[in-house]
Amino acid sequence: MAVAVASPSVAPFREPAGPAPPTPRRLTKDELVKTHSTHLQTQDSSPNAPRPVKQPIVLEGYPASTKSIRELEIIPLAELRPETHHRGKGIIVKVASQPFLGAGAVSIVEDEFGNADKLAIYNQADSSILSGVPEGCVVAVKEPFYKNNGADEDFMICVDHPSDVILLRFTDPIIPEALRLGPLLQTADDWKNAADRAFIEKDYPTAVFCYTEALESSDDSTPKAPFYTKRAGVNLLLGRYDAAKADAMASMTGGAQDWKGYYNAGRAAYGLCDYAESNRLLSKALELNPSNEGVQRDHARCQARLREEETGDYDFAAMVASLHVHGHGAGPQQHSVHLDRGSFLCNTRIGESPHHGRGLFAARDIKVGEVVFVEKATVLPNQYDPARASAALYAVMVRQLCENPSLAGPVLGLYGGAYERSGEEGTFVDGVPVVDVFLVEAIRNKNCFSAPRSTVEDTKPSSPEGRQANGLWVHASYLNHSCVGNTMRSFIGDMLISRATRDIKEGEEIFQQYVPVKSLPDVRNKQFRDWWGFECGCMLCTREKRTSEAVLAKRRELVAAVEKLCNKQIPGRELVPDAKIRQVDRLVKQLEEAHEQDVYEGVPRLTLIHPCNWLVGAHRGRKNHGKVVKYALKVLRNFGFKVPDESEMWDPREMYTNSGNGTLMTVHVVAALRRLAESYGALGHKEMAARCIEAAEFGYLMVTGFKNDLRTLDR
Numbered sequence: 001m002a003v004a005v006a007s008p009s010v011a012p013f014r015e016p017a018g019p020a021p022p023t024p025r026r027l028t029k030d031e032l033v034k035t036h037s038t039h040l041q042t043q044d045s046s047p048n049a050p051r052p053v054k055q056p057i058v059l060e061g062y063p064a065s066t067k068s069i070r071e072l073e074i075i076p077l078a079e080l081r082p083e084t085h086h087r088g089k090g091i092i093v094k095v096a097s098q099p100f101l102g103a104g105a106v107s108i109v110e111d112e113f114g115n116a117d118k119l120a121i122y123n124q125a126d127s128s129i130l131s132g133v134p135e136g137c138v139v140a141v142k143e144p145f146y147k148n149n150g151a152d153e154d155f156m157i158c159v160d161h162p163s164d165v166i167l168l169r170f171t172d173p174i175i176p177e178a179l180r181l182g183p184l185l186q187t188a189d190d191w192k193n194a195a196d197r198a199f200i201e202k203d204y205p206t207a208v209f210c211y212t213e214a215l216e217s218s219d220d221s222t223p224k225a226p227f228y229t230k231r232a233g234v235n236l237l238l239g240r241y242d243a244a245k246a247d248a249m250a251s252m253t254g255g256a257q258d259w260k261g262y263y264n265a266g267r268a269a270y271g272l273c274d275y276a277e278s279n280r281l282l283s284k285a286l287e288l289n290p291s292n293e294g295v296q297r298d299h300a301r302c303q304a305r306l307r308e309e310e311t312g313d314y315d316f317a318a319m320v321a322s323l324h325v326h327g328h329g330a331g332p333q334q335h336s337v338h339l340d341r342g343s344f345l346c347n348t349r350i351g352e353s354p355h356h357g358r359g360l361f362a363a364r365d366i367k368v369g370e371v372v373f374v375e376k377a378t379v380l381p382n383q384y385d386p387a388r389a390s391a392a393l394y395a396v397m398v399r400q401l402c403e404n405p406s407l408a409g410p411v412l413g414l415y416g417g418a419y420e421r422s423g424e425e426g427t428f429v430d431g432v433p434v435v436d437v438f439l440v441e442a443i444r445n446k447n448c449f450s451a452p453r454s455t456v457e458d459t460k461p462s463s464p465e466g467r468q469a470n471g472l473w474v475h476a477s478y479l480n481h482s483c484v485g486n487t488m489r490s491f492i493g494d495m496l497i498s499r500a501t502r503d504i505k506e507g508e509e510i511f512q513q514y515v516p517v518k519s520l521p522d523v524r525n526k527q528f529r530d531w532w533g534f535e536c537g538c539m540l541c542t543r544e545k546r547t548s549e550a551v552l553a554k555r556r557e558l559v560a561a562v563e564k565l566c567n568k569q570i571p572g573r574e575l576v577p578d579a580k581i582r583q584v585d586r587l588v589k590q591l592e593e594a595h596e597q598d599v600y601e602g603v604p605r606l607t608l609i610h611p612c613n614w615l616v617g618a619h620r621g622r623k624n625h626g627k628v629v630k631y632a633l634k635v636l637r638n639f640g641f642k643v644p645d646e647s648e649m650w651d652p653r654e655m656y657t658n659s660g661n662g663t664l665m666t667v668h669v670v671a672a673l674r675r676l677a678e679s680y681g682a683l684g685h686k687e688m689a690a691r692c693i694e695a696a697e698f699g700y701l702m703v704t705g706f707k708n709d710l711r712t713l714d715r
């Protein structure tokens with residue numbers, strides 16, 4: 001099941017008051033280089049070795065610098081004080097060693113006065129030269145944070161925010177004379193040749209760097225369009241779509257050859273999922289070069305995305321199938337989870353919610369079972385190991401914000417809890433967007449969803465538990481929580497499907513459950529308070545507030561007794577002793593009595609679900625079909641559905657529309673309907689069995705996102 005993960009966020013780090021700590025003894029450059037070299041020898045040098053992620057602790061947060069290096073007072077390394085953020089100050093240093101590549105890139109650096117120190121640069125995108133900053137580069141660190149690295153005399157300049165470090169061009173006049181090398185290459189042509197070589201060697205960050213130098217060093221008589229075209233191509237390969245689009249636009253000369261510029265710009269807009277813009281640009285490319293097959297193909301692909309955005313018409317089964325490719329005899333292999341599909345969002349709009357900040361609202365009447373929206377993930381790493389999932393999402397969010405700054409608006413606009421913002425995040429300073437990693441982590445924390453590779457696969461009993469990735473869906477992030485929400489989410493790769501679990505009127509707020517809710521109201525509200533900072537005011541929580549403390553205490557006691565008697569497992573085909581069934585049955589009766597009629601009319605009785613489900617299983621094992629019917633009906637009632645006594649005629653297909661606004665939809669509702677169908681069938685009530693199956697199939701559509709064979713639940 002999909003679960004949103006969060007934990008408290010806190011205001012940023014404050015500088016400790018009082019005098020600065022004493023200056024530590026500084027190691028000499030030789031001492032630093034010697035130790036560094038021993039570390040370098042131990043490093044895994046294989047080019048694809050995975051690098052760990054330093055996931056920030058929001059408690060220790062401090063803001064990213066928003067000043068230009070040119071506004072800061074440049075200080076010598078010797079003036080750095082331990083455990084201090086040097087606000088208003090900057091350093092300019094040359095990299096004097098190869099980097100040690102771990103969670104960050106650690107290098108020895110020196111300043112113009114001959115001081116040396118250790119510099120650790122974290123959170124750089126792989127496409128940036130700074131992710132493995134080469135020896136000889138000159139970098140500026142803005143408002144540096146100097147800290148002790150554990151051992152005595154072991155200090156380092158720690159750069160958490162990617163925008164706090166700037167790679168300086170060799171010709172930048174800000175570089176002090178003593179560090180200046182002058183240009184490494186002389187002419188634009190030299191740089192272009194170096195760029196071409198880097199490109200052939202697939203060193204794309206260096207290729208971008210060299211094309212930039214070629215552009216900067218070319219005079220007015222040199223045509224710049226070819227450099228822009230080449231750099232656009234490399235940026236496309238690196239997934240730096242904003243830059244690729246800007247380069248492609250800059251490469252236009254007004255002639256027929258501009259088809260290439262429009263084509264590259266259209267592909268970049270496609271990469272940004274801006275399909276309307278992509279269509280506009282690709283249409284221009286097609287006008288200029290109607291017979292080009294690449295342009296034709298990409299134009300058609302873009303039309304398909306626009307259709308999906310407009311109609312919400314998807315072939316969900318094909319989407320699930322595309323998550324697997326079949327190898328030769330080795331069974332299905334995993335394929336990319338990033339599906340080439342558009343987002344269908346026009347049934348919903350973001351607005352102010354009366355109680356919960358912003359929220360998502362229905363833009364038209366939506367019927368139960370209908371698609372509310374389908375959204376392609378803004379960021380979803382292909383990392384389904386739960387131990388690594390949140391760090392992977394954090395790292396890719398940071399990378400995307402650095403590489404595609406146009407994402408800053410949508411992503412940084414999301415709720416970030418109590419983390420204080422400077423307001424400058426996402427703006428450009430020194431040519432790069434300001435990225436505050438603690439804000440990114442706070443946003444991840446409050447807005448991410450855990451998602452299985454595909455929900456339908458995840459409902460199979462044989463599916464391995466807990467294989468969930470952590471992803472960000474910006475539109476879905478505006479959904480507020482309700483324990484009895486009116487939608488359910490499901491996943492196919494990076495596509496989130498939200499379906500209505502009740503009829504929703506135009507203008508009504510759309511809610512979902514953030515996590516499968518705990519059955520006792522105080523327990524679940526503690527979770528909401530601790531993780532998201534709110535107290536739930538949904539219909540169920542509001543009603544449950546009317547329950548007296550004495551009744552709640554009795555219920556807690558009975559829940560503990562149920563838990564002791566029936567372990568988490570629902571009985572299968574095995575025979576459960578009669579005495580145990582009678583005991584659980586008695587507890588169910590007592591629990592029912594511990595729910596006031598007026599409080600619980602039309603809302604779930606969550607603590608009763610597990611024991612009733614358990615009794616369904618126990619009676620099924622004994623082929624006691626009458627009892628299975630009795631307890632399966634109780635399960636449905638305890639999820640808040642209006643179901644009559646088993647002796648009355650009813651139409652289970654109507655339970656989704658006629659039960660009011662207090663229902664809670666889960667896969668267990670589908671399972672209960674199947675058990676009902678099976679037992680009605682065994683009792684000879686064929687018509688009721690068929691109606692229950694229909695209702696189960698309809699429920700399974702809400703659970704998995706699309707129409708699926710119920711037998712998946714047995715595999």
Ligand SMILES: C[S@@+](CC[C@H](N)C(=O)[O-])C[C@H]1O[C@@H](n2cnc3c(N)ncnc32)[C@H](O)[C@@H]1O
Nearest residue numbers: 356357358415446447477478479480481532534
């Ligand atoms: C993912 S955001 C949802 C969108 C958010 N309301 C906004 O303005 O951006 C999660 C935050 O919304 C608020 N929220 C969500 N559900 C709520 C509820 N039922 N009651 C009060 N606040 C809620 C909480 O502040 C929570 O941390």
